[in-house]
Amino acid sequence: MHHAKPKHEFEPKIIAFVCTWCTYAGADLAGTSRMQYPANVRLVKFPCTGRIDPVFILKAFQQGADGVLVSGCHPGDCHYMAGNFHARRRFAAFRKLLEFIGVDLQRLQFSWVSAAEAGKWVEVVTELTERVRAMGPMREFKDLALEEQWSGSLTTPELQEAYEAI
Amino acid sequence: MRKQLSSEHLTALLQALIAAGTRVVGPRRVAGILLYEPLITPDELVLDELPRRSVKEAFFPVCEDLLAYEKQGQQLTLQDVDPASFPQTVLVGVRPCDAAAIPVLDAVFSWDYKDQFFLERRARTTIISLACTSADDACFCTAVGLAPDEPRGADLMLTPLEDGGYLAESHSEKGEALLEAHAGLFSEPGAVQPLPLAQPQTLSFDLKKIKAWLDEHFEDESWDGIATRCVGCGSCAFVCPACHCFDIVDEGSEKSGKRRKFWDACGFWKFTHHASGHNPRDFQPKRYRNRIMHKFKYYDDKFGQTLCTGCGRCVRLCPVGIDIAGVLEEIEKKANE
Amino acid sequence: MTTEIIYSAVGEAIRTEAERVLADGTVAAVVGYTMARRKGSAQPVVLTKPEEANQLIFSAACVNNLAVYLTKAKKELPREGRIGIVVKSCDLKALVGLLGESQLKRDSLYIIGVPCVGVLGSTLQPSVELNAETVADKCRECDDRMPQGADFVPTVALPASPALEKKYAVEIARLEAMTPAERWSYWQEQFSKCIKCYACRQVCPFCFCEQCLCDRNKPQMVEGTPRPAGNLAWHLVRAMHLAGRCAGCAECERVCPMDIPLNLLNRKMSRELKELFHSEAGFEVREKGPLAEYNEQDDQSFIK
Known part of the structure; x- marks a missing residue:
């Protein structure tokens, strides 16, 4: 029997960038094992976490993600030997950059989830979803995407009106 | 029409315009720099x-934005920008070297194709310029046939006075209309003494001679010497009051997005890069040559004036110190040989 | 000794050396600085004949990092023979990085090092005197003013460095003390000025890609238009691509016509990478930077 789905005011959009060998397989296992986890997460599959460019994370936020998860094989288990070691360094650096420009790092989660860890996948996704839900929508990037460079800043009501008319 | 305007009344004028819902644009400090x-x-x-x-x-x-598109199923909706929604605007404190560039742009944007976006904004804008009282060694407006009190492009021109306040002279119907609409703020000019005008150090170029040299020297080895140092950024074109190249791009997804027009520059490698992979201006000096040619030859051929007002911004801001006035001096020297 | 006396001695020595190496065929060309039209101004120049060597100068307005002219992004320089290049110690760090990234070969360079007491922060008015107010922020934090490992360095005694406030350190600390929302609005205001002239990219010795990711539109990872969204993405991508490589010549910040404090991002990243991976750019020729290598014991406390 399914539990009645709890209703929420805000359903966050979570984008998960995962490697195909470990985390994708882990998420697949969670599915085939009929484990329940929030449907807020949308998976994007990559060959390896080493292929995940920080710009993908930016793009996800710009296109409306409220939270981003990056997940791959545990250290030592990479299908390509060292992809996740490189990713680990890159994301350690990228987090610092995002923090410095004012992004709340609570919206960004990194994890190692193996093909056998369906339970951990459920746990990671549930925790991130609930945390982001509590934080509310990610406004910053969406507002930026809407903002126009239209002869300087949109500071007057007339400009705003003209823009809205567009 | 010639009137006098005190500094307090200038503030009152702007206050009245803002209160009436007019968009007033003028030099204002934004994150450390001055922008209109x-x-x-x-x-x-x-x-x-x-x-x-x-x-x-x-x-x-x-x-x-030029237009927005949205696709729902098989239904594609296009939405145009309505230029009628552009606000009535008054520009204030415009430098003569900036104002003089506006007729230069007018000529291009109303030439074979009438650019609605430009022209509608232009029609709704009144320009109050301010005669210039300070120049540095990058300024050369006088050398390209303009002056620190050049009225070209201005609807109303303010000249700062020795005892404070301004002399206000209208140079168009829009300027007169502004004077009349706010007649209470302006007074009849007394015996006033304007502040001494700016004195740019570079006083004149023989633009005819320079053009004649350019007419003959599309291929010339001196271009290499002038522009080897150019690193190919768009800084000079973007700060230029008269450069007007733009690119158009669709941005968004297949579901929805916008078509946008944005500044482009002939210094960029990508500017003339063909889809085939061929680039006719494959070498930075060729791109810089285009900048000089466009400003002092092509534009002159087409519209009979020069595409440069001597504001000196590109001279001050070039990352590698390329000085367009210095380049013109060099060309003039060659033309005299 | 004042700055002028030091730099005029440096200039004299550079001219003599450039003339010598051009004349005896050691180098095919020398990249250096020469005077420009405005009082006190300087600009990069490429010389190929010994008799041209007298055009070379050195002054506080010789701000450019000439290393950019040696990268494959710049195709205007002679490709054959050894190239002589005039570098300050900050510029030399860029050369060291380029050698490490196999962009240059040491034996194809003839490095003329400049004993440096600092250059101007801005050349909007190149004739201003070099002093504690006008000196570039990077020079305030510089502690190697004698280029190490150059082929030629003029013998000039430099006075002790004055103790100046380290502006980047202070500014980074100020930003770090803010809330994320405050930092976000600070950077948005700065990035809103960006007009995508790409001067920051074009002067950077490390931006030598034949085609920049940000110039591509299939796929378009970064919006090319100068709008708030694309501006932010561009500056983050830039900072990320330079992380672990940028040695702090601060050319990006100097050339920004909109005065965006770009080097703050680079300095912040450099500090973080030093802390995380004990790695600093520009000191030794190394094959791999901190983000191109790894250690199995790297910190992963941020990963679940």
Whole structure:
């Protein structure tokens, strides 16, 4: 029997960038094992976490993600030997950059989830979803995407009106 | 029409315009630099410095939307921008070197194709310029046939006076209309003494001679010497009051997005890069040559004037110290040989 | 000794050396600085004949990092023979990085080092005197003013460095003390000025890609238009691509016509990478930077 789905005011959009060998397989296992986890997460599959460019994370936020998860094989288990070691360094650096420009790092989660860890996948996704839900929508990037460079800043009501008319 | 306007009354004029819902744009400090930006209150106006970017963006924004598209199922909806929604605007504190560039842009944007976006904004804008009282060694307006009190492009021109306040002279119907609409703020000019005007150090170029040399020297080895140092950024073109190249791009997804027009520059490698992979201007000196040719030959051929007002912004801001006045001096020297 | 006396001695020595190496065929060309039209101004120049060597100068307005002219992004320089290049110690760090990234070969360079007491922060008015107010922020934090490992360095005694406030350190600390929302609005205001002239990219010795990711539109990872969204993405991508490589010549910040404090991002990243991976750019020729290598013991406390 399914539990009645709890209703929420805000359903966050979570984008998960995962490697195909470990985390994708882990998420697949969670599915085939009929484990329940929030449907807020949308998976994007990559060959390896080493292929995940920080710009993908930016793009996800710009296109409306409220939270981003990056997940791959545990250290030592990479299908390509060292992809996740490189990713680990890159994301350690990228987090610092995002923090410095004012992004709340609570919206960004990194994890190692193996093909056998369906339970951990459920746990990671549930925790991130609930945390982001509590934080509310990610406004910053969406507002930026809407903002126009239209002869300087949109500071007057007339400009705003003209823009809205567009 | 010739009137006098005190500094207090200038503030009152701007206040009245803002209160009446007119968009007032003037030099205002934004994150450390001076830009022509909409003013919320008149006291944001800064008049003693040349803004970092020119006034062209009041008509030709850095980036603007041309249309929006949305696809739902098989249904595609296009939405045009309604230029009628562009606000009535008054530009204030425009430097003569910026104002003089506006007719230069007018000629291009109303030539074989009438650019609605530019022209509608232009029609809704009244330009109050301010005669210039300070120049540095990058300024050369007089050398390209203009002057620190050049009225070209201005609807109303303010000249700062020795005892404070301004002399206000209208140079168009829009200027007269502004004077008449706010007649209470202007007074009859007394025996006034204007502040001494700016004195640029570079006093004149023989633009005819320079053009004649350019006519003959598309291929010339001196271009290499002039522009080997150019690193190919768009800094000079973007701060230029008269450069007007733009690119158009669709941005968004297959579901929805916008078509946008934004500044482009002939210094970029990508500017002439063909889809085939061929690039006719494959070498930086060729791109820089185009900059000089366009400003002092092609534009002159087409519209009978020069595409440079001597504001000196490109001279001050070039990352590698390319000095267009120095380049012109060099060309003039060659032309005299 | 004043700055002028030091730099005029440096200039004299550079001219003599450039003339010598051009004349005896050691180098095919020398990249250096020469005077420009405005009082006190300087600009990069490429010389190929010994008799041209007298055009070379050195002054506080010789701000450019000439290393950019040696990268494959710049195709205007002679490609054959050894190239002589005039570098300050900050510029030399860029050369060291380029050698490490196999962009240059040491034996194809003839490095003329400049004993440096600092250059101007801005050349809007190139004739201003070099002093504690006008000196570039990077020079305030510089502690190697004698280029190490150059082929030629003029013998000039430099006075002790004055103790100046380290502006980047202070500014980074100020930003770090803010809330994320405050930092976000600070950077948005700065990035809103960006007009995508790409001067920061074009002068950077490390931006030598034949085609920049940000110039591509299939796929378009970064919006090319100068709008708030694309501006932010561009500056983050830039900072990320330079992380672990940028040695702090601060050319990006100097050339920004909109005065965006770009080097703050680079300095912040450099500090973080030093802390995380004990790695600093520009000191030794190394094959791999901190983000191109790894250690199995790297910190992963941020990963679940």
